Amino acid sequence: MGTRQTQTVTVRAPGKINVFFRVGALQDDGYHDVASLYQAVSLYEEVTATPADDFSVRFTGPIDTSTLRTDDSNLAIRAAKLLAERTGAGRGVALTVHKRVPIAGGMGGGSADAAATLLACDELWGTGLGRAGLLPLAASLGADVPFALEGGTAVGTGRGDELSAALAKGSFHWVLALSDGGLSTxxxxxxxxxxxxxxxxxxxxxxxxxxxxxxxxxxxRSGDAGSLADAMHNDLQAAAFRLAPELSELLELGESRGALAGIVSGSGPTVAFLVSDAVASAELQAVLARAGVRTLTATGPVPGARRID
Structure with missing residues (x-):
């Protein structure tokens, strides 16, 4: 008889684009109310959870992760520990995160890691909370974590963590222009x-x-890219341009060369260009590549965290 394989669970969760982002006035507690329309896109983080005596995380994948912390401040480890604490699971986990979402790009990669970790550990440990039971834990970890769990298209209000699903039709095509530096939110x-x-x-x-x-x-709701291009807005964009003026040149370049519209995603510095279809997407990628800009393409909306193994 062969040895029993250690059970592992792999979950993938999507990054997101904020196609609309409004920021309310600064409040006495130092926070702002925000109103956002999130769209989950087909750039996924994959988290594999393996039983272990303690908690650890390591990274693989095409993205430079040398700047990421792997100690208790890491959001994925915080997610695993929170679930263990709340359920009395009393077990550890070794997490391997295959990263595809740009780091510090305003696309919610860390939040996707946390959402995928919650779902993976819930399965691995048999704690049985399920997606609905995990949502309150997700919300306590950060505003974007519940959305990565749910996916699709949603309106976020309050601190961004009060979510309501939005009706959406069809598929939108995006070209994401990446910047080398991150911007501090x-x-x-x-x-x-x-x-x-x-x-x-x-x-x-x-x-x-x-x-x-x-x-x-x-x-x-109508699935019409032209209408979405007209309606996209981000209050943080002007501030991002002030801190990184090259982003505004990048936006102009994309919009002059076939994008229906461009927007800084979240606090930046990733610029998301909405294009009409896959052909337009490839053409814009070629233009940006010639200008020395790294790009990724994605479509949305896509579902939230799902087990894939």
């Missing part, structure tokens, strides 16, 4: 607040509570 927000303070006389005061425009909801 807190710095992008501070730059936005500063800009609003400096120009408070000239701009309409920002409401504390914000919502997703009807136009963007109608665009995803």
């Amino acid at each position: 807190p710095l992008v927000y501070r730059t936005l607040d500063q800009h609003r303070d400096e120009h408070s006389a000239d701009i309409v005061p920002t409401p504390e509570q914000v919502r997703v425009d009807t136009a963007v909801l109608q665009a995803v």
Whole structure:
């Protein structure tokens, strides 16, 4: 008889693009209310969970992960420990993360790792919470984690973690232009607040509570890329441009060479270009490659975290 194989569980979870992102006024607790329309896209993180005596994480895949922490501050380890703590699982896990989502690119790769880890460990340990039971744990780990668990298209409000599914039809094609440097999310927000303070006389005061425009909801509901291109918006984009002016040149290049529209995803620095179809996607990739820009292509919406082994 052969030796029994150690059971492993592999789960993949998608990165996301914020096709719409509004930021409310800075509140007394230092946070902002946000209103976002998330679309899960076909760039996946794969997390393999293997039984172990303690908790560890290692990375594989095409992305340079040398800057990533593998200690207890890592979101995947935090997710595994949180599940163990809440369920009394009393076991460890060795996590292997195959990364495909750009790091610090505003695409929720770390959140996808956490969502995939929750689902993988729930299966591995037989803790039986399932997707619905894992959602509150996901929300406590970060605003984008519940979305990576659910996938599809959703409206996020509050701190971004209050999710409601949005009706969506068809498939959208994206070309993602990657930047070498990351942008610090807190710095992008501070730059936005500063800009609003400096120009408070000239701009309409920002409401504390914000919502997703009807136009963007109608665009995803109809599956019409042209309408979505018109409705996309990101309040953080101006701040990202101020910190990294080359992003605005990149956006102009893409929009002048066939993209229906471009947007900084989340706090950047990834720029997501919406294109009409796979042919337009390949053409834009070629243009950006000649300009020395690294790109990835993706389609959305796609489902959330799923077991694949």
